[in-house]
Amino acid sequence: ETGVTQSPTHLIKTRGQQVTLRCSSQSGHNTVSWYQQALGQGPQFIFQYYREEENGRGNFPPRFSGLQFPNYSSELNVNALELDDSALYLCASSSDRELPGELFFGEGSRLTVL
């Protein structure tokens, strides 16, 4: 069974730039969620996609946007990067056949904004 994979693993950007992070969900999973984890904090929910539609969003501004593709892979896009966007971005996949709340996380993309 293929797990959740994310790319890139690390990247450095400067303020004002844009970034795209990618995620391949676990085989058989149709739901992808994105979380932001700042240093010393727990993950914070950004949004969730189910069958290519956004079906939940956390308290993040519109410059955080996403996509889910027919193969259930996903992208997170962040425009106009700010210093506070520096964090670990975690993608998690799940299925409506799994236990509620059981998310399978990728290893994350560590973004540094200078």
Next chain:
Amino acid sequence: RKEVEQDPGPFNVPEGATVAFNCTYSNSASQSFFWYRQDCRKEPKLLMSVYSSGNEDGRFTAQLNRASQYISLLIRDSKLSDSATYLCVVTSPYQAGTALIFGKGTTLSVSS
């Protein structure tokens, strides 16, 4: 008030010790509760769900008190491999699907 609050620790215990973590949540409409484990610089992984009647998985026991909005995790006979950050998690009552609200985590360090 934060939605999910945990004592950040760190908890430093010797092997074989029993350690308990506590967590409170602010929204009484939350429906589901979990403990996740996160190793240093790794992704979170589900440790166990927490049920109203309390539940046990080997050395780990989770309890839920809905009236007090309080969740606990007890680890008996601590092992070196238990060293990690333990995240208390509740489902968001405002979101569809599986949107989770995480606490900041409690760090456990088990030493020999």
